Amino acid sequence: MPRRGERKVRERSTVPEAMPRQEPERIGIRRVAWTRRGVKCFHTVDPAKYRCSTLAAQLADAWVTYARAMARADGGADLAQAVRDFARFVDKHLPALGLDPADARLDGHIVDLAEVIHAWEEDLRQRHGLRSSAPYVKTGGLLTLIEQAVVSETDMPQALRLRAQAPPAYPPYRGEPLDEFSNAERLALRDAARDAVRALEARLTRGRELLKHGVDPRMGGWHDPANLVWAATRPYLLTVEVLKPQFPQNVLSWPEPVKALLPAGPDSTLLKRGFRYLVTELSALLFPAEMDLQAFRVLLLLGMSDTSPEELHDLTLPDIEFTDGGVRLVQRKGRAHRVRADLHLDPAEGAATDFAGDGAWDVPGLLRRLLAATELSRKVFPDAGPWLFLAVERRHRGVLDAEVAHFKNRDRRFGGWIAAQRTAGGKPLEITRPFEIRRLRKTAKVVRAVALxxxxxxxxxxxxxxxxxxxxxxxxxxxxxxxxxxxxxxxxxxxxxxSTSGHPVLVTEEAEQHLEEPDVTADLGLDAGQAKAMRSGELDMGLVNCRNPYDSPHRKDTKVCHVAPAMCMLCRNAVVFTSQIPRLVLLSDHIERMRTTLTPPHWQAQWGRQAAALAEVFDECADLVPTARREIADLGLRLDLPLGMRTEFDR
Missing domain, CATH: 1.10.287 (Helix Hairpins)
Incomplete structure (x- = not known):
């Protein structure tokens, strides 16, 4: 546990500082430099390439000024691209109108640039299609630069000024948002990544065992794999130019131990031949490449729901601090200009693990395994940056070199990694497209949502x-x-x-005669007091009997039921005696008459469920229904319903 005063100073989020204010060069190529993950890049605009060189120079000057003033992290790459695209269009468009592109300028009145911008937007729409945001981005960038140029170009036409203040003609394309991976896909990706990590660790273990027995091949010979592995730790000693004089040109004539290093198929047929592939395979025995690091990237994103791919990719060794309880990460979110620290805890001691092999699959365990895998890379290439994802590849002139993994090459992207994975049966993974790494973050978010x-x-x-x-x-x-x-x-x-799940209980005539006996009462779900009250008519609600009028399912308080007898057929407390069948027959006839006066949807809403409940009761006592109808006719019985019930339900 760090002592007081030993903990790293937490980096606070700050507003990016503006670049030094200086006037751009007015002649020659305009250039803005920017650094991303330790690599310095340049964006350039050369006005001399275009016939409208004056206009291109004015826009390029506005771009340089704006990029410096706003401290654009990417140097305003989109703005430079908009300037180049617009200048090319002006060179092509104006001659078709009989105008000279050299006359186009922001402070000129010969060429109406507002109309040219409109034509350019139409051209962008045709070139990029309806499902692209490029017209919006490029037009927005150009209009931003024109607004910037208003400060210096005081003679700018009013029409162009007004156009610069208006939005682009076409809005950005809002496509379908990315969906998360299904749970089966998440488990398949997780298992494939774990298998890839185990395979990498086994390969590195084999290579480092060979390294222990290797010597300088100039002294011990070039045909020993251990010596070749030793040469891989001296990058300039393991190149195609150095290897060619040491081996026959025909790969099949190479010594068997060296040929065994090349990738081969199940039938021992060499899949890739040549010195380049030999250097790559020797490097793979010691150093992880970009494709190897993809497995760690997948597992970490699945385990860190609060971390975006960009934050994970930008982690460096100073951002990682292991403690007794886990690991503390300082993460930077460039789009939000925010720096935050997160603590990922180790699992409790003695907790069950669900993996086979050494190490752990939680965030602290994965980071320890990743640092162990790249430890030799940092020793052999001390000038490489302190990036967490440090990959060793054949780079300039075929020499091994280490730098941050970019994951941008077509074969090294997330989709390329998925295509290279196989299930236990040797089949490709069945993963839905698109193969976007951002879907992993959404998947982790969803897993968190399901859990919480x-x-x-x-x-x-x-x-x-x-x-x-x-x-x-x-x-x-x-x-x-x-x-x-x-x-x-x-x-x-x-x-x-x-619902009618608690439909009324029908008491047969025989059961009604023995209603107060304990066995019959228990079978009907009544107690002795309820049975006695029903026999005396105290619980008769006008249509059927009720177990407890103060326990109505249609209200939450303990007051007397307010919907009897309108909802009695839909109540779990209802108890029907055979002597009450004529009342139910009259109610059924009344409901059928309402079918002719009410619209079908209205009738179904008011009486449909009661009609179904009555049908269930009549099915249980079908032999009593004819007798009930004769009794109605002989005695002239009629249905007495409360006035409120008729008012509410019959119209």
Whole structure:
């Protein structure tokens, strides 16, 4: 445990400082430099390449000034691209109108640039299609630069000034948001990544065992694999130019131990031949490559629901601090200009693990394994940056070199890694497209939502606003399923409260005669007091008997039922005697008469469920219904319903 004063100083979030204010060069190529993950890049605009060189120079100057003043982290790459694209269009468009592109300038009146911008937007729409945001981005960037140029170009036409203040003609394309991976896909990706990590660790163990027995191949010979592995730790000693004189040109004539290093198929046929592949395979025995690091990337994103791919990718060794309880990570979110520290705890001692092999699969365990895998890379290449994802590849002139993994090459992206994985049966993984690494973050969010439940504010967590969660995460399939289940549970509760599941109990004539006997009372779900009150007519509600008028399922308090007899046939407390069958027959006839006076939807809403409940009762005592109808005719019985019931239900 760190002592007081030994903990690393937490880096606080700060507003990016503006670059030094200086006037751009007015002649020659305009260039802006920027650094990303330790690599210095340049964006350039050369006005001399275009016939509208004056206009291109004015826009390029505005770009350089704006990028420096706003401290753009990427050097304003989108703005430079907009300038180049617009300049090319002006060179092509103006001659077709009989105008000279050299006359185009922001402070000129010969060429109406507002109309040219409109034509350029139409051209962008045609080139990029309807499902692209490029017209919006490029036009927005150009208009921003024109607004910037207003400060220096005082003679700018009023029409162009007004156009710069207006939005682009075409809005950005809002495509379908990314969905998360299903649970089966998540487990398949997790298992494949774990298998890849185990295979990497086994390969590195084999290579480092060879390294222990290796010597300088210039002294011990080039045909010993251990010596070749030793040469891999001296990058300039293991190149194609150095290896060619040491081996025959025909790969099949190489010594068998060296040929065994090359990738081969199940039938021992060499899949890749040549010195380049030999260097790559020797490097793979000692250093992880980008494809090897993808497995760690997948597992960490699945285990860190509050970390974006960019934050994980930008981690360096100073950002990682192991403690007795876990690991503390300092993460930087460039888009939000935020720096935050997260603590990931180790699992409790003695907790059961669900993996085979050494190490742990939680976040601290994965980071320890990743650092162990890249330890030799940092020793052999001390000038490489302190990146967590440090990959060794054949780079300039075929020499091994280490730098941060970019995961941008087509074969080294997340989709390429998925395509290279196989199940235990040797089949490719069945993963839905698109193969976007951002879907892993959404999957981790959904797993967290399933585990926690609760409100949207609970699910959003500490790293999102509720509205951000609703817009970018709550649309997923799993979230919809969870919402549907919640609605179904609520509906089921309501239906159970109002459904006929507690339909009236029919008491036969024989049972009615022995109603006060304990065995009969128990079978009917009554107590002695209820049975006695029913025999005396105290619980007669006008249509049927009621077990307890003060325990109505249609109200929450303990007051007397307020919907009898309108809802008695839908109540679990109702008890029907055979002497009450004529009343039910009269009610059934009344309901059928209402069918002719009410619209079908209205009748179904008011009387449909009661008609179904009556049909169930009549099915149980079908032999008593004809007798009940004769009794109605002989005695002239009529149905007495409360006035309120007729007013509410019959119209």
């Amino acid at each position: 439940g609760g409100t949207v504010s609970d699910l959003a967590g500490d790293d999102h606003h509720v509205e951000v969660y609703r817009m970018h995460y709550a649309h997923g399939t799993t979230a919809h399923i969870l919402a549907g289940r919640a609605i179904n549970r609520a509906q089921k509760w309501v239906f159970e409260r109002t």
